[in-house]
Amino acid sequence: MRGWPDRWPYPAGSGGVSAPTAMVATTDRYASDVGVAALRAGGSAVDAAIAVSFALAVVNPEAGNLGGGGLLLVRTAEGEVASLDFRSRAPLSATRDMFVGPGGVATDRSLHGHLAAAVPGSVQGMWEAHSRFGILPWAALVEPAVGLAMGFVIGKRFLRSLIAPIVDELRRFPSSATVFLPGGRVPGAGETLRQPELAATLAGIRDAGPDGFYRGATADRIVDEMRRGGGLIAHEDLASYEAVWRDPLTISYRGHTIITMPPPSSGGVVLAQTSHLLDPFSLSALDWQGAEHIHLMAEAWKRAFADRNQRLGDPDFVHLPTEELTSPEHGELRGRGISRERATPSGEIVALKGGGREGNHTTHFSIVGPDGDAVAVTTTLNTWYGSKLVVEGTGVLLNNDMDDFTIASGLPNYFGLIQGEANAIEPGKRMLSAMTPTIVLGDERPDGPLLIVLGSAGGPRIITTIFQVLSSVLDHGMDLATAISAPRFHHQHLPDEIAHEPNGLRAGVGERLRSMGHQVVAKEEAWGDVHAIGVNEHGVLRGVSDPRRGGVAVGF
Numbered sequence: 355m356r357g358w359p360d361r362w363p364y365p366a367g368s369g370g371v372s373a374p375t376a377m378v379a380t381t382d383r384y385a386s387d388v389g390v391a392a393l394r395a396g397g398s399a400v401d402a403a404i405a406v407s408f409a410l411a412v413v414n415p416e417a418g419n420l421g422g423g424g425l426l427l428v429r430t431a432e433g434e435v436a437s438l439d440f441r442s443r444a445p446l447s448a449t450r451d452m453f454v455g456p457g458g459v460a461t462d463r464s465l466h467g468h469l470a471a472a473v474p475g476s477v478q479g480m481w482e483a484h485s486r487f488g489i490l491p492w493a494a495l496v497e498p499a500v501g502l503a504m505g506f507v508i509g510k511r512f513l514r515s516l517i518a519p520i521v522d523e524l525r526r527f528p529s530s531a532t533v534f535l536p537g538g539r540v541p542g543a544g545e546t547l548r549q550p551e552l553a554a555t556l557a558g559i560r561d562a563g564p565d566g567f568y569r570g571a572t573a574d575r576i577v578d579e580m581r582r583g584g585g586l587i588a589h590e591d592l593a594s595y596e597a598v599w600r601d602p603l604t605i606s607y608r609g610h611t612i613i614t615m616p617p618p619s620s621g622g623v624v625l626a627q628t629s630h631l632l633d634p635f636s637l638s639a640l641d642w643q644g645a646e647h648i649h650l651m652a653e654a655w656k657r658a659f660a661d662r663n664q665r666l667g668d669p670d671f672v673h674l675p676t677e678e679l680t681s682p683e684h685g686e687l688r689g690r691g692i693s694r695e696r697a698t699p700s701g702e703i704v705a706l707k708g709g710g711r712e713g714n715h716t717t718h719f720s721i722v723g724p725d726g727d728a729v730a731v732t733t734t735l736n737t738w739y740g741s742k743l744v745v746e747g748t749g750v751l752l753n754n755d756m757d758d759f760t761i762a763s764g765l766p767n768y769f770g771l772i773q774g775e776a777n778a779i780e781p782g783k784r785m786l787s788a789m790t791p792t793i794v795l796g797d798e799r800p801d802g803p804l805l806i807v808l809g810s811a812g813g814p815r816i817i818t819t820i821f822q823v824l825s826s827v828l829d830h831g832m833d834l835a836t837a838i839s840a841p842r843f844h845h846q847h848l849p850d851e852i853a854h855e856p857n858g859l860r861a862g863v864g865e866r867l868r869s870m871g872h873q874v875v876a877k878e879e880a881w882g883d884v885h886a887i888g889v890n891e892h893g894v895l896r897g898v899s900d901p902r903r904g905g906v907a908v909g910f
């Protein structure tokens with residue numbers, strides 16, 4: 355493949371499953387099968403998404419969840435679009451500086467243990483999605499997860515998630531070690547993981563809907579757990595949680611329509627801004643992943659993330675400049691300083707410092723139903739295994755989404771993001787997210803043909819991953835599987851560096867980028883975990899899972 359680095363491990367066009375009627379692309383065979391079963395039983399694409407989501411809470415516990423939140427984007431075959439925000443929320447007793455220690459230093463309590471956990475939104479989100487788009491009975495969609503929680507055979511992805519530092523952190527909480535380290539050890543491939551307490555919790559949700567989680571015995575156990583460990587989630591937090599339908603963002607790019615998430619996701623805003631910033635540049639005429647191509651993307655991301663980090667937050671709490679930031683005029687204004695030859699230092703855009711870690715946390719799945727409805731869902735506990743805390747007696751692993759807030763002015767969060775006042779902690783507020791479930795149409799008409807359904811894991815790198823996959827397809831005419839296999843680059847304003855995946859840079863490109871004034875940093879691990887579905891001109895569906903971590907697309 356022209357432009358592929360010599361030592362890049364993933365072949366062009368790798369992966370992918372074709373089918374004529376319907377497709378479910380997730381991280382996991384069990385989850386994809388559960389989704390397909392729901393579709394075959396006459397369920398809607400949203401029904402399948404609900405069944406998949408509960409199944410992933412069992413078999414992909416590092417990111418699938420009951421104790422976290424997520425975002426769902428749907429487009430029906432008739433052209434109706436809707437996005438559901440079931441992002442977790444700060445507890446009502448949360449305070450702005452709750453993670454700032456003596457001397458203004460950030461503590462690690464936004465990442466580990468009770469205080470890190472925000473009020474989970476996943477169960478209410480699935481209920482809300484079902485109320486609007488469901489066909490099959492709720493119980494039938496939760497039931498497969500109950501069965502999986504009684505025992506499923508452990509696969510490679512689960513084992514790869516149990517890396518030493520995570521195992522050490524899980525051991526800090528006996529309730530977590532009991533679930534994920536049965537007998538005190540990391541289970542082996544082919545063994546069966548049994549989660550009877552999670553099965554009982556799921557059975558309660560199956561029978562009582564969200565009341566099986568937000569009220570009654572499970573809620574009591576969550577609140578007791580918080581009291582024991584100094585966490586903040588109270589009965590009132592759980593009982594008052596609401597998922598919110600929001601109007602999706604729509605972007606025109608190269609003759610296509612991109613439908614994506616509005617705030618509190620920053621994904622859609624950054625995607626829109628990046629598209630507008632790069633609109634004047636003919637990317638298709640550039641050497642794909644040559645220095646000028648990477649330089650221009652980095653310059654666009656740098657500007658878009660500067661705005662994102664300072665100006666975005668929960669639209670229910672802060673007046674957001676979404677319309678301004680997503681307008682072509684703002685892109686034109688922001689883009690005036692972009693030089694084709696020289697990097698603009700991030701300090702000249704906004705002067706702050708940062709430093710981040712890598713991560714593929716979060717999970718995404720894409721579904722196209724037999725009637726042509728499309729659903730893209732990204733859910734998260736934030737980092738792998740979230741707070742690492744399983745609520746005793748429930749099997750429910752809680753998120754550490756609180757770290758996605760601006761934990762203290764000028765200090766980076768886990769992902770190295772230095773964020774602003776708009777994303778400061780407030781009681782009941784949602785923290786800014788990068789989750790970017792996205793649907794692309796084949797032309798600019800709102801009722802245009804479905805082209806791609808996609809999303810990814812990866813913290814802020816989700817957004818740059820999605821842009822690169824889409825740009826490779828829409829600007830460079832690449833097939834979807836090749837675009838997903840291709841090396842990725844990232845810039846988030848601060849730190850002021852172009853990050854690239856190991857062995858992802860072609861010979862000579864790094865030197866040229868440095869001569870333009872960029873810092874270029876090879877990261878230790880590949881990132882992103884895209885699960886996508888493409889539709890070709892004959893209406894054939896192709897499900898593609900990212901080769902970096904694998905996954906299973908199942909169609910019929």
Ligand code: GLY
Pocket residue numbers: 716734735736737755758786787788789813814
């Ligand atoms: N927790 C990662 C995100 O939502 O951006």
